[in-house]
Structures are given as structure tokens and as C-alpha cells.
Amino acid sequence: MKICYIGNPNDAHAWRWARNLAAWGYDVHFVGCEKRGMGIPPGVAFYDLAERFNLPKIRFAAYGAALFALVRKLKPDVLHAHTAFGAGWPTPMALWRPTALSVHGSDLFLLDQTSVLHRTLTKAALNRADKILCVCDELKNKALELGAPESKLEVIYLGVDTDAFRPDEPDESFHRELNLGEGPVFYLCRMLEPLYHPITAARAFCKVYKENPNVRLLVPLTRAREDLLAEFKDCLAESGALEAVRFLDNVEDDRQMANRYQISLASISLAGSDSVSQSVRESMACATPVIAGDIPAMRASIKDGHDSLLVPMDDPNALAEAMLKLTEDKALREKLSQNALKFVQENCSMEVQKNRLELFYNELAAKKAAK
Template sequence: MRICYFADSESIHTERWCKHFQSLGHDIHLITYKSKQIEGIKTYSVNMGTLDVSGGNWRVLLRFRQVRKLLKEIKPDVFHALYATSYGITGALCGFHPYIISSLGSDILISPKNSRIYRILLKFAFKRADLIMVMADHMIPPAKELGAKESKIVALPFGIDQQIFNSENRSVPEDEFVITCTRNFEPIYNMPHLLKALQKVVAEIPNIRVNLIGSGSQKEELMRMTEEFGLASRVHFLGKIPQREIADYLNKSHVFVSLSLSDGNNISLNEAMACGTWNIVTDIPANHQWIKDGENGFFVQIDDVDGLANLIVRSRNEYHELMEKAVVLNDQLLREKGIWQINMQKAEKWYLQLIND
């Protein structure tokens, strides 16, 4: 099977999809708006310069003829766009079938609410798509509101690779209380509130250590806040690192924190669960399928800095008691719907079904 992905080559999600299906023996091609090449994958760059992560990249739609020309050269059996707005809409303009759009979160949960034009274009794209993959059940109603037929929508969390993310080598330090966050430094992930909460707890937890794994437009601001709050010796900016290194940090962490304002499916949370952390996450729909409040994590309200600070302290004080339940529940929930290899088997079946139809 020849599969052509249309997606961000800098995204770990794109790399995972491409390399997984290549490992199964399929012929994989990638068309991307970024200049980065994925090693071992036939990558075609339609270079658009710097794209704004907050949206408004309308000029990408004007390149659909170039993408369509590449599709005629590649001749794939299936064409799959990862992200519904920039890539999904442009892919729909190409008129290729079978065509799949994966929505990852803010592309249908936030962007259409902020822009009438996005709503119109997404309705057009979903009408043209043969299958729409969303990350979780709570994304099905918004997809339907954008004109997607229910018969075309499937919920498919990406899930975690158990060979990388597991708790086999878990070992948390006794002389430090370690918190790790693997969300990028963009407004949607609400990172300043973590630093504000840390400022409130550092006197009570003087041995706290915080690992921030990621990158983004707010990095300089976050580093400035770290200095201003007197947290420079405790907060460590680790940048973007390979998945195995992320797993190693999570295995040495007591708590994982995610303060996202919105998510499709919180894969970062799934990875942390697999590594055996206690979890503090925002009370949003995406997290409700994975966290049972007080059993394998705590919910915190968006922007509740004092509440977050209190939950960090409680997690430290009650850590061993809390983890007795959490380990079993994390494993159970992930086995039910959070394993990458099992979920990709479903994706492969849908590919073959579309091709045969």
C-alpha cells in the first residue's frame, strides 16, 4: 500500500505515523509545508516559510496546485492529512480520493469558534473527505457541527508506544520532589500558571525540581518569569528531546502537570501515565477519559493558580498513598484504548477498507 501523508514534518506525530507504517512494509511518502526531512521517508517540501502556530496561515491554501501535482507523481493508494485546518483544507482542494483528515484538537475545538471563514472551509473539507479521524469521543459533536457525517467519523487516540513509555525502569529520587511537564511553550498550554504556582509552593517544598520539556514562542517569557520568581535553580528548560529521553525523565518524576486550555487527546498525559506518574491536569473534556479525580490524578480549574499550588503540595504530602491506586488504574485505562500499536491496526484496516471501496 502506498500512503501519502500531508502533515508537519517537524511534528513527532507525523514522524510516528510515517515510520510506523513504513515498518509494516508500506511505501510511505510525506508532503509538508516545512523544510525538515524525516530520515528514511520520501519527503516533499512545499516551503511556506514560518507558519504561525496560532493560525491565520491562509497563504498555504494557494499551494494546492503544487500539492495536487505531487500527488499525480506519487500516485498513492490513500491520501491522509494530519491536522484539519491548514493541511486538511488544502488537501481537500486537491480532489484526491480516498482522502482522510485527522483532527488533532484545536483545529476543530478552537479555530472554528474564532473564525467564520474557518468554519466555512472546514465544512468544505469534511464534505470532501472520505473519513475523518478525531482523537477522542468528545470531538465527534464538534466535527458533526462542522458538517461531517457521523458515518464518516471515527475516534482514534494515537496512544503510546509501550516499548518506549513504560515504568520498567521507574526510580524517583528521595532527596528531590520532581515535577515534569512535556507541553510546548505556547499560549494554549498555559505554562505561566505553572511558574506562578511554583512560586507559591517553593517555601514549603524547598527540594522541588521542575523539568520543562518542549519549545515554543513563549520560551523567553517563561525564562524571564523563572528568574523574576527566584526559580532559576529549580526549573530546568530541557528543550525538545528524543522520546526515550522523555520517558527517562518521566520515570524519575513524581508528578506530571498539564495545564492545557484545550486538547484533542492529551498524548503527553498518556506517556506520563505509562511511566507511572501522579498527574495534575486541567478539568477539560480531553482529560476526563484518562483521569479519575483523586484516583490517578487531580483536576485543576483553568487559571486557578492557588488551586494548582495546593494540589502540588498535596501530591507531595500524600504521594505514596495516592500512588497505590494510580498505578493499577493507569495501566487499566491505557490497555483499554491507549496503546499505539493496537490503535494503528485499526487505522490500517480503515485504509484498506477505503481502498477496496
């Protein structure tokens, strides 16, 4: 089956989706709608719209015209956009059936905070899609609220690759390279963007560092906003905690990403709006519990005090208390780790999700064949 997949080529989750489809035998053609900064997965053909059309004001109109021509050349069984917001915008202009659309947390949860134009383009993509793939029930409910017919909606979450993300001894060379010392390590597993409240995390870490100067924090620089990164560093520097933070470049290899979880006592996720976070699932698959902001989607995904910890949003004191609690309570750490791993093994099997996705695509492809 041939899938034409449009998405941001710098989104690791989009690449994983395309890579997994190719590994499962699909003929995958990835259409990039942003300037590419990552390598192309094996077995995936890549088309760079951003390279061809450097037109900031009207680029998505140009993308729509280019996609219209491309799908008629490729004749895919399914045209699938990785997100409704952004990647989904050119799909109505492609005039191709069948079209699928995936929706993630901020796609819909923060739609009201965007411009009128962006809301219009996103709703047009939702209306045009033959099927809408939601990664959690909360997103399905939000799509219904926005007027999407229930018959279009399907809840499917792509599982975790437990061959790559698994409990394992931390990589000693990685530990030495980062000069982490002997103290506890925490991993801020979300990007430095306002949505993920990094300044709250910085303030909390300053408090933890004051109590335990041996603690370390790993921070990814993937798509980090420069102004927010500067503010983040300034906050840490004020208390002398900047020296205890290690900033990490982007990695494309899942096992290298898994090293970050395996070496950490816990991951921190402070998403103000989210669905079922892939980062949270990957951390749990490595038996690394998560300290997460207390929002509805997280309450539906993890159990506070059972497999992870929930803290109030924008409360650095509560986050610091949770971090210190994990550093001091070995029994709690072991309980959370064991239950986190068990949850992923029982609920996030890649094989189960693969089977559901095959049914999803087969149903769409059958519509094309019936024409």
C-alpha cells in the same frame, strides 16, 4: 499500501504516526507543510513544500497546486492529512480520492476563535474528506456540530508505544546532567503556548518552591513562543524559583522522551482545549500520574483521584496544592501510578489501534479500487 501523508514535520505526533505506518509495512510519503526542524523517520520518503514555496501570504494555495501534481505522480492509495487546520487546507485543491483527515483537539474546539479565512479552509477540508478520523468522541461530536456527516466519522486513537514508554528506573546520567538534586521533580509536558496556560504553571511552581526549595520543574522548549518564554522566566525569577527550573531541548527519540516522565513525580497538562492527549497517555504508560486541567475531554480520559488529579483551569493555588499533595502523600502517588499504568495497558494498546487503523485504510483503499 501507499499513503501520502501531509503534516507539520516538527510535530512529534505526526512523525510517530508516519514512522509507525512505515514500520507496519505501509509505503509512506510524508509531505511537510512547515519548515522542517526534525529528522526523517526511517522508511519514510519526505517532500518539503515549505522549502520549495517560501510564500507566506499564498503558501497554502501553492501547496495545493504542488500537492495536486505530487499525488498524480505518486498515485497513493490514500491521501491523509494529519490535521484539519493547516495540513488539511491543501487537500481540497489536490482533487484526489480517497482523502482522509485527522482531527485533534484545537483543530475544531478552537476553530471559532480563528479568522474567517482559516475557518473557511478548515471546513472545506472537512467537506472534501472521504473519512474523518477523530481521536476521541468529543471531537466526533464537534465535527457533527460543524456539519460533517456521521458516515464520514471514525473514532480511532493511535496507541502508546509501551516498549518505549514504560515504567523504568530513572536514567541516572540524565538526572546528573540536569543537576536535579534529591527533591521531587515535575514535568510540564505541554508546549509554551497560551493554549496550555504555562503562566498558571509557573505561578503554581513558585508557590511549591516556596514550601519546598528542593523541588524541580522540567520545561520543554519545543516550538516555544519567545514572548511567552520570557514572561514565564520573569514570573519564576520574581520569586527566585527560576534556578529550580530546567529547560529541555527538543528530542526525537521516544526513549529519551520517556526519561522525562520516568524521572518525574507527575506530569502537568493545562490544556484549555484538548482531545485525548498523547502526552498524557505516554506519561501514564510510564506509571507517572498527571495533574491536568479540568476540561470535558480530560474528564473523559482520566479519573480524578484514581489514576491522576484534575484541577480547575487558571487556578495556580489549586495546582500548587495538588503538586504538594503528591510530594507528601506516598500512598496516593503509588495508587495513581498503578492505576495510570493499568489504564494504558488495558485501553491504549498499540496492537488494537493498529488493527483498527488497518481497517480504516483498507476501507478507503477499497473505494479507490472500486472506481
